């Protein structure tokens with residue numbers, strides 16, 4: 634069972650919700666979350682915006698194809714990402730956008746791919762505004778959840794705040810067509826993976842498809858209607874907390890229904906040390922994230938040495 638949490642009750646420190654959060658972070662690695670500051674209507678609007686983009690002919694989406702940009706902003710065609718080396722590249726399409734650093738931020742001139750400039754399609758009035766608006770809202774909710782997690786892991790609730798003031802936060806629209814006729818055992822909408830960062834705030838159109846690996850074996854289907862979020866924890870938070878928070882593998886095989894989902898991958902500032910607290914080690918969040926991007930986006934994959 635995936636713990637179902639009411640954010641307002643959690644923020645009021647209701648014991649039932651605190652217990653569910655503990656189970657979610659320490660055991661399952663997933664929760665669902667309702668009663669946030671993002672309404673059902675707002676999620677439906679942003680879903681509609683992504684749907685409009687994905688319906689464009691490929692020839693138009695190619696104007697913002699990330700394969701041509703050397704970073705991971707804009708459109709990722711079907712087959713552009715391989716999250717599991719034992720599976721084939723995912724058949725989903727994506728549209729990615731990231732954090733825009735202020736003009737005077739020295740990191741802006743650094744050319745770091747994790748802060749690359751966004752790409753926006755032309756002739757789609759309102760698309761950029763809709764996505765940017767949702768991006769801000771999804772960051773706010775993600776920060777609120779991290780405050781509750783901080784309290785849960787025995788830290789001050791503001792523990793994460795200054796580690797997320799220039800977050801490498803990536804907002805993605807995922808488009809899963811119907812599972813293709815040709816799909817075999819190694820083909821997935823998105824193959825089995827753990828998320829790379831700290832926390833993922835996932836909105837979906839309500840269509841089933843996501844499966845979460847159960848400890849001890851098997852898969853748990855999870856779905857949530859627009860306005861209810863699925864939240865899971867990533868590799869960095871697992872490292873950072875010495876394994877107290879779990880990054881649980883998950884996948885989407887796909888069904889006979891198309892599906893749109895919108896994960897906000899909430900990753901900290903580039904220079905955050907995400908090694909286990911007190912370990913004396915140093916793992917830069919930016920280096921971990923760049924490494925995972927380079928391993929999984931086909932156009933960023935570094936060539937294997939011959």
Ligand SMILES: O=C(O)CCC(=O)C(=O)O
Pocket residue numbers: 805807823828835837842843883884885894896
């Ligand atoms: O579409 C979903 O439900 C999950 C997507 C996902 O796991 C991801 O984009 O990392």
Ligand SMILES: [Fe+2]
Pocket residue numbers: 826827828883
């Ligand atoms: Fe994921």
